Amino acid sequence: MAGSNSGLNSANSANSDFLSQVQAHVQANKGRYLEELKSFIRQPSISTIDVGMGEASQMLAAFMRRLGIRTTIYPTRRHPVVFGEIGPEDGAAPAGMRTLLVYGHYDVQPPEPLEKWVTPPFEPAVRDGKLYGRGTSDNKGQLFAHLKGLESYLAVTGAESGAAGAAARLPIKIKYLFEGEEETGSPNLRPFVLEHKELLRADAAIFSDSHYHESGRPSLILGLKGLLPLELRAKELASDQHSMKATVLPSAPWRLVTLLSTIKGEDGLVKIDGFYDTVRAPLPEEMEAADRIPVNDTEILKAHGAKHLLDNRFGRRYYHNMMFEPTFNISGLVSGYTGKGTKTVLPAEASVKIDIRLVPDMRPDDIHAKVVRHLEKHGYGDVEVARAELGLIPSRTPITNPYVEVARRAAADAWGDEPVIFPSTGGAGPNYIFTDDLGVPCIVIPFAASDQANHAPNESLVLDGFEKGIVASAMVIKYMSES
Amino acid sequence: MAGSNSGLNSANSANSDFLSQVQAHVQANKGRYLEELKSFIRQPSISTIDVGMGEASQMLAAFMRRLGIRTTIYPTRRHPVVFGEIGPEDGAAPAGMRTLLVYGHYDVQPPEPLEKWVTPPFEPAVRDGKLYGRGTSDNKGQLFAHLKGLESYLAVTGAESGAAGAAARLPIKIKYLFEGEEETGSPNLRPFVLEHKELLRADAAIFSDSHYHESGRPSLILGLKGLLPLELRAKELASDQHSMKATVLPSAPWRLVTLLSTIKGEDGLVKIDGFYDTVRAPLPEEMEAADRIPVNDTEILKAHGAKHLLDNRFGRRYYHNMMFEPTFNISGLVSGYTGKGTKTVLPAEASVKIDIRLVPDMRPDDIHAKVVRHLEKHGYGDVEVARAELGLIPSRTPITNPYVEVARRAAADAWGDEPVIFPSTGGAGPNYIFTDDLGVPCIVIPFAASDQANHAPNESLVLDGFEKGIVASAMVIKYMSES
Secondary structure (H helix, E strand, O other): OOOOOOOOOOOOHHHHHHHHHHHHHHHHHHHHHHHHHHHHHHOOOEHHHOEOHHHHHHHHHHHHHHOOOEEEEEOOOOOOEEEEEEOOOHHHOOOOOOEEEEEEEOOEOOOOOHHHOOOOOOOOEEEOOEEEOOOOOOOHHHHHHHHHHHHHHHHHHOOOOOOOOHHHHOOOEEEEEEEOOHHHOOOOHHHHHHHOOOOOOOOEEEEOOOOOOOOOOOEEEOEEEEEEEEEEEEEOOOOOEEHHHHHOOOOHHHHHHHHHHHHEOOOOOEOOOOOOOOOOOOOHHHHHHHHHOOOOHHHHHHHHOOOOOOOEOOEOOHHHHHHHOOOOEEEEEEEEOOOOOOOOEEOOEEEEEEEEEEOOOOOHHHHHHHHHHHHHHOOOOOOEEEOOOOOEOOEEOOOOOHHHHHHHHHHHHHHOOOOEEEOOOOOEOOOHHHHHHHOOOEEEOOOOOOOOOOOOOOOEEEHHHHHHHHHHHHHHHHHHHHO | OOOOOOOOOOOOHHHHHHHHHHHHHHHHHHHHHHHHHHHHHHOOOEHHHOEOHHHHHHHHHHHHHHOOOEEEEEOOOOOOEEEEEEOOOHHHOOOOOOEEEEEEEOOEOOOOOHHHOOOOOOOOEEEOOEEEOOOOOOOHHHHHHHHHHHHHHHHHHOOOOOOHHHHHHOOOEEEEEEEOOHHHOOOOHHHHHHHOOOOOOOOEEEEOOOOOOOOOOOEEEOEEEEEEEEEEEEEOOOOOEEHHHHHOOOOHHHHHHHHHHHHEOOOOOEOOOOOOOOOOOOOHHHHHHHHHOOOOHHHHHHHHOOOOOOOEOOEOOHHHHHHHOOOOEEEEEEEEOOOOOOOOEEOOEEEEEEEEEEOOOOOHHHHHHHHHHHHHHOOOOOOEEEOOOOOEOOEEOOOOOHHHHHHHHHHHHHHOOOOEEEOOOOOEOOOHHHHHHHOOOEEEOOOOOOOOOOOOOOOEEEHHHHHHHHHHHHHHHHHHHHO
8 A cells, every 4th residue: 555645535536526426425315325224223133043034134135126236145054145246247247347245244143131222222213423223333234335335326427226227337346245144153154155156256355344443544454363262171180189189199270281381481472383384474565554553552551451562573563463463362261169268179170262363374274283283292192172163264465455455545535534454453254255265355444433332232333434434335336447 | 116016916914904804895885885976966066057066065065074074165256165184183193194185076067968868967877887977977976985985994994984083093184175166167276275275285185087097907197288278360451351452462361371380390399499498308207107008009090080190209109299298289270261162352360279288397378478479589479369268287296206106006906907107198187286386296096987978978987986996095095104
């Protein structure tokens, strides 16, 4: 990404005029767009308890069809995938026409605890410039802004939306992939994608989730970490013993402590052979982008009640470490008696839950195997290594990818401010389905604010973000056609 | 202790005759003794819920007074101490007359779960040579054997028990100290002892608790470990965080692991400066006694489901390590999420419960201070060190003490077999009240079998042990007078 502000207020007058038209259209239609979103929010779609999923998928498909999107509802083993296309058929597209893949999810988290909601979760209500309701930010509202971005683009470029001919004026193809299982870990998304690689062929994938920067500036998120959750269990005795026997019988918790001390030292570096071997060095541009993200160590320490920040292989740079470094985190540790007071017991077992966050190009299977080899090498081959979940492969779209510039310009136009670009976040997610399985760059452009309270009571979507998101989505269509 | 069998069947014919008379007396009176014990068992005395304590102390005092013991019931902050003396007043004793202090406790554990008892806990019943009931072994029955030992001694040496003149024939003084709070941790025993040092002045203390050897051979237990329970708590953050932040924020569980790894290494030795400084080297006689205790490593491994036994500073000798080595045991370890499955959390806190078993001449306060200094030295000065309990001072009566030989001879006489002598056990207890506060040797001579089920349903006292205990107690009186 260039350091210039070329995207602000658009680089040329044609773009600037187009942006103004989109913005004017959104301002003129925002009332109707909001009412449509409210009707979508009113339809519960709680995937984990299977409430309203069929109805919500039908409603979403209807919204799409009204815009001229050729939409199919694909059943999966649980909740359907809603897929749609607009623009020429794949074979009939003009040479060089770009294809954009828009991802989102129409399922929501359960709304409980209900008593904490100021207004009911499925009765959307506007207060103080925010739309409150379950799914407003995560992800119905952010998903919906892309549909309204298409509608706005079509409206500004000619006939009314929904008209059959309008699609013909689109300068790119757009494919929409909306799943209904994100809040349950997307168990059927990857199988669907692998089975429909041709259908999903695209030049870039975009989606809107998470939130833009706390400062109010827009954000682009270009990478997510992978995840390998493991549990190590040391068992030394058939049952807990009176602790008087600690002189003569082996101790599971001490063994676990000793084992763990072979994995990480005082410097925090992971001592497993080859752990860092496949870590992709960040690009200079990515490191620069990380350094440009506003950060205030003092505030971070205060907010977390921490006494210091961690060093890492390359020093103590908050976002640098967060984005480009793997973790070997202890998320849970337990052995023996953990209640109040004293119980003099020699515990039979001790276990530790580990979550290892992976950066490109680490792979869960490879790191798992290296952990096992480490244990064998250090005499802990009998310690059980359980892997309850397959984990997630990390993904990162290089900041130098041309479609990052497309998204950057669109966001800068919509917000009137340069986006804060996150070459990665510390969070994990299945973006590798796009970057690795489909082989396309994947860019996250959030439309929700950082106080969205997703997964919590009183989830909200700031209306300003919703409107800017619609504008940004329309501008992505335009800039993608020019890329 | 000599390796000879000099105690078996007594060394001379006078002793042998006396033993035969005591045994004959016990056989002739065992029915009555048993009935008296049953009446004592029928009286509940559950200290922790304050059931029957006053009645039980009165009943015990009445048993004692009937034998000519001058008995006083001393109130404490909770349950009374029953104290009695027989023999001349302290000032009036002939020069060189020995004083024996017999300790015991008349309180019992709660009997729950009641449905697991074959016969009700406070309705004593004999089955298969055992008396079943709460407190039969722990400790009413074992305590009672000492009273019946006195009664038998008096009966064999002259007039009927209870007769005023009988006491005058006692060749030693005996003091009885029976508390009612042992099952609640003896909170008022030490204050009572420290307040009544003169009253309790004696040459040796003896009590019967625990159980004799699994082989059926009698046992002597000469030492108990001390105990220092500590809890170390590392706190790094104000609250748990998403584990994505593990790259940048400090981890309490990793800090605790690193801390613990500075305390104990792979070899199991405690690396705290001065930890072993005050460990009293076992006497050659004590090490020999430990080596004489029957031990079968294979059976121990099988019984505990262990793969190996621990080495210690002096090797892998089960009883040697158990008796003469301190522990630094992890009894509990907890941090973060310990439920089922995965939760990607960076825990704010981590804590470990430690119980350190001390051997003479380690002291809880000194070891506590050394732990704190160790943490400070290694950069963990901010880790909280909590000490919920004062702990226990270790005690060990040297095996070479002449009163050990008194008890050995008495036990060998009663059982017709050499006692297994435990210079110490791995268990902790307040014997230092005798050895350190009162400055007298303290010898435990158990009369209960290893299947006594104390603290459990169907607690029992084997009648053979009760009868041998009475004999042994009478023989202690005789041998003590000759020591």
